[in-house]
Each structure stands twice: as structure tokens, then as C-alpha cells.
Amino acid sequence: SASLREASFTVCLDTLLGGGVVALPTETVYGLACLALDEQAVQKVFELKGRPPTNPLIVHVLDSHQAEQVARVNSFAKLLCQKFWPGPLTLILPKRQMIPDRVTAGLDTVAVRSPSHPLFRKVLREAGQPIAAPSANLFSMVSSTTPQEVFDSFGEACPPILDGGKCNIGLESTVLDLTSDTPSILRPGPISKEELEEFLGFEISTSKKTTDSSVARKSPGLSAKHYSTETPIRLYENIYAIQQIERWTADDLIILPCKDLIAGFDSAPATIITFSATGNTREIAHNLYATLKKADQLEKKLIHLALLEETDGLAGAVNDRLTRASSS
Ligand code: AMP
Ligand code: MG
Numbered sequence: 001s002a003s004l005r006e007a008s009f010t011v012c013l014d015t016l017l018g019g020g021v022v023a024l025p026t027e028t029v030y031g032l033a034c035l036a037l038d039e040q041a042v043q044k045v046f047e048l049k050g051r052p053p054t055n056p057l058i059v060h061v062l063d064s065h066q067a068e069q070v071a072r073v074n075s076f077a078k079l080l081c082q083k084f085w086p087g088p089l090t091l092i093l094p095k096r097q098m099i100p101d102r103v104t105a106g107l108d109t110v111a112v113r114s115p116s117h118p119l120f121r122k123v124l125r126e127a128g129q130p131i132a133a134p135s136a137n138l139f140s141m142v143s144s145t146t147p148q149e150v151f152d153s154f155g156e157a158c159p160p161i162l163d164g165g166k167c168n169i170g171l172e173s174t175v176l177d178l179t180s181d182t183p184s185i186l187r188p189g190p191i192s193k194e195e196l197e198e199f200l201g202f203e204i205s206t207s208k209k210t211t212d213s214s215v216a217r218k219s220p221g222l223s224a225k226h227y228s229t230e231t232p233i234r235l236y237e238n239i240y241a242i243q244q245i246e247r248w249t250a251d252d253l254i255i256l257p258c259k260d261l262i263a264g265f266d267s268a269p270a271t272i273i274t275f276s277a278t279g280n281t282r283e284i285a286h287n288l289y290a291t292l293k294k295a296d297q298l299e300k301k302l303i304h305l306a307l308l309e310e311t312d313g314l315a316g317a318v319n320d321r322l323t324r325a326s327s328s
Contacts, residue, residue, distance in 0.1 A: 005151050007160035009119070013126055015160055021045055023136045023150045024123060025164025026115040028088050028173050028190070029143040029289070030150050031060070031133030032159070033123075036070065039100040042132055046102070048157060050139040056105040057132040058090050058173070059112050062124045067091075067112045070099045070130050077178050083199055086116035088173040088190040103132050109179050119164045135172060142227050142289045142325070145170045149293060170286040171317055177207075188320045190285070192313020226324040227289075229303065230296045235326035236306040251301035255291060257284055257308060271298060281314045288318060292325065 005023075007015075012022045016033065019041045024033045032049060034041035036059045046053060061067045064081040071093035073081070080091060095110035104110050112130075115121065124131060135143040137153045144150040145167040151158050174189030176196065183204040185193055197203055231253070236242050239261060242254060248270035255272075256262060258279030262272050275291050276283035295303050307322060308315040 005158045005161045006147055006163045009122070009162065012160050012162045013123060016123065016127060016131070021048060021159045023144075023147070023159055023161040024117075024120050024131075024133065025162060025167060026060075026117045026120050026133075027168045028115075028171060029145055029167055030136040030147075030161075031120075032136040033060075033131050033133040035127070036060075036103055036130040036132035037098060037100065039102055042100055042102045045132065045134065048154065048159070049134060049137070051134060052139065053102070054105050055134075055139075056107055056111060057103050057134050059099065059103065059110055060120065060124065060131045060133055061112055061114050062121065063114055066124075066130060067093075067114070070096055071110050071112050072096065074178075080176070080178075080196075080199075081114070084191055085114040086121065087114070088116075088169055088171075089113065090173045090175045090187075092175065092177040092179055092186065094179060109177075111175065113173055117164055117168075119162055123162070140226055140228050142229060142292050143172060145286075145289050149290065152293070166286075166290075168286070169282075170288055170290075171314070171321065174317070176204075188313070188317040190314060190317065192316070194313055225327050227292075227321045228325055229292050231300060231303050232328065233303045233305060233322075233326035235322060236304065238309070239306045242304055242306055245304070253295055253298055253300035253303050255295060255303060255305040257306075270304075271300065273298075281308065281312055281318065284308065285314055285318055288321065 015022050019038050021034050021044050024031050032045050034045050059070050067073050090111050090113040092109050092111050095104055099110055136150045137143050147161045147163050150161050169190050174191040175187035177184045177186050185206045248267045250269045252270035254270055256274045259274050259277050275287050307319045310316050
């Protein structure tokens with residue numbers, strides 16, 4: 001059980017300051033954290049995750065002042081920090097020399113974000129320096145939103161976990177690149193394109209969902225296969241398309257967005273589970289990864305699920321994850 005790895009605040013802080021790795025809660029997903037300026041600690045994070053060295057890490061800071069230590073924060077970026085930090089917006093900015101190349105995978109840009117989770121902020125305050133943290137899961141697998149999921153991801157190799165309960169948002173931050181001609185969303189997330197555009201007063205672009213190697217290099221998180229379950233996923237355009245399946249077997253698992261829909265499904269002997277009780281997008285995002293992990297534990301042969309209706313930006317971000325989770 002995860003309780004074996006849950007550690008006190010002091011143990012986690014001492015481990016970090018001693019050059020070690022710990023799992024920390026954020027408002028998005030759990031992070032696998034180390035001191036961002038400690039190259040050897042950063043190397044341990046890559047090894048633990050099995051993350052290719054070409055995939056850069058996000059550097060977490062207390063505020064835009066601390067961001068200045070690792071990145072060049074121009075006045076435009078500062079406006080975004082004032083509006084959206086602390087919160088689930090990661091900015092790609094020109095990097096400063098002191099940040100190890102390993103953190104940025106050799107890029108001359110760095111990803112920075114100021115998390116709002118009170119425990120992560122307390123660690124940042126007491127450590128007094130930036131903390132690098134990718135999601136606390138094995139490379140290309142589903143992110144962790146609870147201490148138990150962190151433990152299940154790493155098993156015996158699991159680092160100490162600071163228990164912050166279940167992550168409030170449950171989906172990774174929006175990544176916004178501020179180093180090209182126009183601001184560009186590299187990863188859709190909890191802060192939507194519309195929200196950013198409304199604040200900025202002009203249109204921004206979204207990086208094409210492509211496996212084009214130059215784009216993949218700029219943001220490795222864009223690689224098609226990501227957020228993977230052990231069980232293969234078949235993705236449908238909508239719920240109606242799932243309902244058209246005529247024969248189900250006991251090896252099929254259907255995941256519906258909400259409980260109300262179950263009644264309309266004549267799918268015996270398939271198993272049905274749901275992402276949420278109400279179908280509210282925030283609730284679906286909150287439960288997304290835990291539900292995918294639960295689906296794996298049921299050990300069926302195939303998971304059937306549909307894209308959400310894109311009623312808001314968060315639904316678009318969930319659909320991005322579902323699309324990658326179903327890609328092999
Ligand atoms: P994760 O830590 O698993 O949430 O993933 C971090 C995300 O940030 C990935 O999508 C990376 O591609 C992205 N990222 C980190 N640093 C950079 C950078 N310098 N340029 C572009 N994307 C980055
Ligand atoms: Mg990740």
C-alpha cells in the first residue's frame with residue numbers, strides 16, 4: 001500500500017535538499033520532484049521515470065521573481081504570470097545559463113510554472129530554490145493523481161511521497177510557448193485557448209497534433225503515444241457510435257462519461273464504468289486517470305470510450321489525452 005511510502009514533510013524536504021527525489025502533490029497531477037539546479041538529482045528523475053533524455057522537465061517556482069532565476073521573463077510573460085499564477089499554466093521562455101542542460105533536454109528554452117497546491121508551495125518556500133518535476137508515472141503511461149497511484153507506478157523503487165490527497169484538477173497544465181512569433185499552445189490543459197485569448201485580446205495558435213519530428217522535439221509531450229493504459233483503447237467519435245456495436249463480450253469494458261447514460265446501454269455481458277456521476281467536465285477531468293487505472297485493473301481485453309462533446313476548453317484537453325491514450 002502507498003502508506004509504506006507516505007513520508008512527513010520534513011523527510012521529503014530533507015530528501016530533496018540532500019539531492020534526492022520525492023513525489024509531491026500539485027493541483028494538476030503528482031510530480032516526481034528534485035532540485036532543478038542539481039544535475040545529478042535531475043538525472044535520477046529521468047532514470048526513475050524511464051524518460052528519454054530528449055523530454056524536458058517543467059521547472060516549478062514560487063512566483064515570477066523566482067522564474068527570473070531560470071528564465072528570461074519579459075513584460076508580456078509577466079502579465080500572464082500575474083493573471084494565471086499560481087495555477088496550471090506552464091510558460092516556455094528563453095532559459096538562463098544556470099539551469100542544467102539535462103533539465104531542458106539541451107533546448108535553449110525552459111518550461112516554468114508556479115503551482116498553487118499549498119504543500120508544493122511550502123516545499124518551494126522552505127527549499128528556497130526552483131524544483132523540477134515531471135508527472136509521477138513511468139514514461140508514456142497515465143499520470144498519477146493520488147499517493148496510491150504514485151506507488152502503483154513505481155512499486156519498490158517508489159520515492160517518499162508527500163500526501164496531498166487527490167489532485168484537485170487531475171489533468172496536466174496548459175503549456176504555452178512564448179518563444180516564437182506568436183504564442184502557441186503546445187499542450188492543451190485546464191487554462192483554455194479561449195481564456196488566454198480573452199485575456200490577451202488576440203488570437204494564439206495551437207501546435208498541430210503531429211508526430212513531425214521538429215515539433216516533437218520542441219514539445220516531446222506531443223508525441224502521439226502518451227497517457228497509455230495496459231489495456232488497448234478503442235476511441236469513438238461519440239457515445240452514439242458505441243451504442244451501434246451489436247455484440248458485446250465479457251472481455252469488453254465500456255467507459256461512459258456519466259452514470260445517467262448507463263440505463264440507455266444494452267451491452268450485456270460487457271462491463272460498464274463511468275468517469276463521473278454527473279458528466280460535468282471538471283469532474284470527468286478530476287477522475288480521468290484514476291478511472292483509466294481502474295479500467296486496467298479489471299483486466300479486460302479492450303476498453304471502449306468516446307470523445308467528449310467539446311462544450312468547453314477543458315473537454316478539449318480531456319479529448320487530447322483520450323486521443324493519445326488510444327494511439328498505439
Ligand atoms: P510532464 O512533466 O510529464 O507533465 O511533461 C512536461 C511537458 O512540458 C511536456 O509536454 C514537455 O514537452 C513540455 N516541455 C518542457 N520543457 C519544454 C521546453 N523547453 N519546450 C517545449 N516544451 C517543453
Ligand atoms: Mg507526463
